[in-house]
Amino acid sequence: MRYLSALVMSLSLASCSIVSSTPVLNEVLASKGDTRPFDTPLPVNTAHKKLAIGYTTTVGVKEDGTVWSWGSDTYGSLGNGREPTQQGIPTPITGMTDFVEVAGTGNHFLALRKDGTVWSWGDNEYGQLGYSTTKNYSATPQQVIGLKDIISVAASLGHSLALDKQGAVWSFGSNNNMQLGFAPKDNMVHVVPTKVWANSEAVKVIANGGKSAVLTNKGEIYYWGADLFLQSHMTMVLPKKYDFPYSVSDVAIGTAIYVLTTDGFVWGQSGNNYVGELGQGDFQKYEQPVKVKKIGRIKSITATLSSGTALDEKGQIWQWGGSVRFPSSRLFVRNLEPLPVLIDRFSNAVSVNGNSANAVFLDNGEVYFWGVGRSGSRGTGKIREYGQSSRKDWSVPEKSLWTWK
Numbered sequence: 071m072r073y074l075s076a077l078v079m080s081l082s083l084a085s086c087s088i089v090s091s092t093p094v095l096n097e098v099l100a101s102k103g104d105t106r107p108f109d110t111p112l113p114v115n116t117a118h119k120k121l122a123i124g125y126t127t128t129v130g131v132k133e134d135g136t137v138w139s140w141g142s143d144t145y146g147s148l149g150n151g152r153e154p155t156q157q158g159i160p161t162p163i164t165g166m167t168d169f170v171e172v173a174g175t176g177n178h179f180l181a182l183r184k185d186g187t188v189w190s191w192g193d194n195e196y197g198q199l200g201y202s203t204t205k206n207y208s209a210t211p212q213q214v215i216g217l218k219d220i221i222s223v224a225a226s227l228g229h230s231l232a233l234d235k236q237g238a239v240w241s242f243g244s245n246n247n248m249q250l251g252f253a254p255k256d257n258m259v260h261v262v263p264t265k266v267w268a269n270s271e272a273v274k275v276i277a278n279g280g281k282s283a284v285l286t287n288k289g290e291i292y293y294w295g296a297d298l299f300l301q302s303h304m305t306m307v308l309p310k311k312y313d314f315p316y317s318v319s320d321v322a323i324g325t326a327i328y329v330l331t332t333d334g335f336v337w338g339q340s341g342n343n344y345v346g347e348l349g350q351g352d353f354q355k356y357e358q359p360v361k362v363k364k365i366g367r368i369k370s371i372t373a374t375l376s377s378g379t380a381l382d383e384k385g386q387i388w389q390w391g392g393s394v395r396f397p398s399s400r401l402f403v404r405n406l407e408p409l410p411v412l413i414d415r416f417s418n419a420v421s422v423n424g425n426s427a428n429a430v431f432l433d434n435g436e437v438y439f440w441g442v443g444r445s446g447s448r449g450t451g452k453i454r455e456y457g458q459s460s461r462k463d464w465s466v467p468e469k470s471l472w473t474w475k
Contacts, residue, residue, distance in 0.1 A: 103382050103410070105366035107333035112369065114289050115320035115330075116273045118171035120474050121437070122179055122225070123425040126445040127192075129172045129179050130160070130437075133475050137166035137181055137211075140472065141447035145177045145193035146209030158446030158453045160472035166211060173225040175278060175425045180230055181211065186219040188232055196228040197261030198243030204261060216240075216263045226277035232263065237270040239284060239309075247280030248307045249295030267292075267309050278323040278373070278425075284309065289318035289332070297341070314359060322424075324373030325391070329359070336362040336371055336380050345376050345392035346408025353408060362390065364410045372424035374441070380410070381422045387413040387430060413440065414467050430467070435475030438467040 122129045126142035129149070139148045140160040146152055149163040166189070171182040178192035178199060189211040190199040197204045200214035214232075217240060222233040228244035240263040241250040248254075251266030271286040280296035291312035317332040326340035326347045338348040339359040346353055349362035362378065365388050370381040376392030388410040418433045427441030427448070439448040446453040449470040 102364035103366055103368075103386060103388060104384070105364070107335065108367055108383075111317065111332035112319040112330070112334060113332075114273065114285065114287055114318070116287070117421075118182070118222075119173060119423070120171070120431070121423045121429055122172040122174035123423065123427055123429065123447070124174050124176055124179065124192075125426055126447050127174075127177065127179075128447045128449060129163075129174060129181075130472055130474060131169045131172045131181065132473070135168045135170065135184065137163045137169050137172060138472055139163055140449040142445035143209070145207040147174075147177045147179060147192040149179070149191045149209070149211050152209040156445055156453055158449070158451045160449045160470070163211065171223060173223045173230075173277075175225060176227045178225060178230075180214075180223040180225045180232075182220055182223045186221070186235070188214040188217045188220050188223055190214050190230070196244035196259050198225070198228050198230045200230060200242045200261070200263050202261050204259060214242075214263060222274045224275040224277035224282075226279060226281070229277065229280075229282070231275040231277050231282055233272055233275045233284070236268065237272040238265050238268040239272070239275060240264065241266050241282070244280075247296040249277070249280045249282045251282065251294050251307070251309060253307050276321060276323055279375075281323050283312075283321060283323060283327075285318070285321055291318060291321050291329070293327075320371055322371050322373040322378070324378065324424075325376055326373070326378065328362075328371050328373055328378045330368060330371045330380075334367040334369070334383075336365065336368055336378065338362055338378060345406050347377060347391035349378060349390040349408065349410055351409045362410060364388075370421040372422045372428065374424045374426065374428065379413075379422050379424050379428050381419055381430065384415070385417040385419040386415050387419070387422060389413050389428070414438075429470075431474055435473035437470045437472055437474060439470055440467040443468070 127147040129139045131137050138160045143155045168184045169181045173180045181189045191208045191211040219235045220232045224231040232240040242263045245254050246258045272284045273287050274285040276283040282295045283293040292309040294309045319332045320330040322328045326338045329337045337359045367383045368380045372379045379389045390410040420431045423429045429439045449472045
């Protein structure tokens with residue numbers, strides 16, 4: 071039930087008004103990005119995820135393999151033995167070295183080590199830590215027994231996924247939407263990793279909400295769990311291939327599914343488009359995938375619960391849907407943008423990452439956050455709670471003390 075409450079709280083933020091005074095937005099709001107295709111196709115994105123943004127906790131892995139955490143220690147999510155309960159300054163997690171990837175969108179996290187082992191910590195209400203138990207939480211990382219030769223991990227509100235080098239997908243945790251990839255027998259909780267599907271061409275797993283997906287080296291997408299397009303209350307038990315007509319470089323899942331094509335365009339599909347998350351300039355329902363308007367030559371995408379975010383080759387960050395910040399000339403306008411707006415420019419930006427908030431990685435190792443930054447989860451050294459800072463502050467990209475290099 072606490073996941074449902076958190077989801078309602080997150081969606082309610084999407085309809086709030088946000089004020090921003092960043093001058094660059096006033097200059098370019100009416101402009102659009104470069105809508106030409108790339109001359110050289112983008113490759114399928116197999117890069118490991120270096121940042122996991124949870125509800126009130128953020129976890130990152132540096133190039134040197136150390137894992138760091140900051141924010142709130144809800145259900146032990148900082149991984150440091152519940153000491154302290156909040157930290158605004160990024161701090162290394164004891165003993166966590168030689169790691170290459172982290173995952174997490176709620177209050178539990180996974181970390182993938184170079185040797186192919188997986189470690190987990192935080193909330194364990196649904197067995198999503200893979201410890202053979204539903205013990206309430208773990209405040210320190212522990213190895214997930216039974217997983218080896220793993221190349222990709224993903225973690226959502228109550229379930230976890232791991233992909234091994236043979237292409238087998240392993241799942242554990244909540245199965246209330248069949249997001250584990252099999253029909254429940256006696257209960258909706260599975261506390262040990264279970265092999266559910268295999269595709270030798272699989273390179274990455276993705277999870278968000280009650281949804282799961284796999285991306286292959288051919289750019290094919292397979293999905294299961296909650297209806298990915300919200301067109302019904304049905305669930306997919308077995309992985310189904312997403313029928314998409316163009317070559318795929320990457321995929322992100324939030325309220326909508328966003329596909330980055332190899333020619334640098336973003337396509338979206340959802341069943342409602344209530345907050346303009348499809349980037350069409352309206353709130354109409356679309357039955358088929360649609361190309362997000364105004365932007366092109368995109369090299370990185372991410373998704374939150376109510377919006378899409380894209381980074382183009384010029385370092386411009388575009389966002390559309392709910393929880394998008396506004397320029398000062400649009401005070402107190404409802405916080406919805408059905409067309410992409412320019413968030414900021416970073417000429418040396420490498421990639422974007424998002425969930426309850428967004429972040430951009432720069433090639434010099436710096437990381438900037440924007441969006442809701444609760445309990446110090448931006449890693450700036452400041453602890454924020456609701457009511458202690460205006461949402462104007464939340465909407466401005468802010469430099470974190472943590473660096474990824």
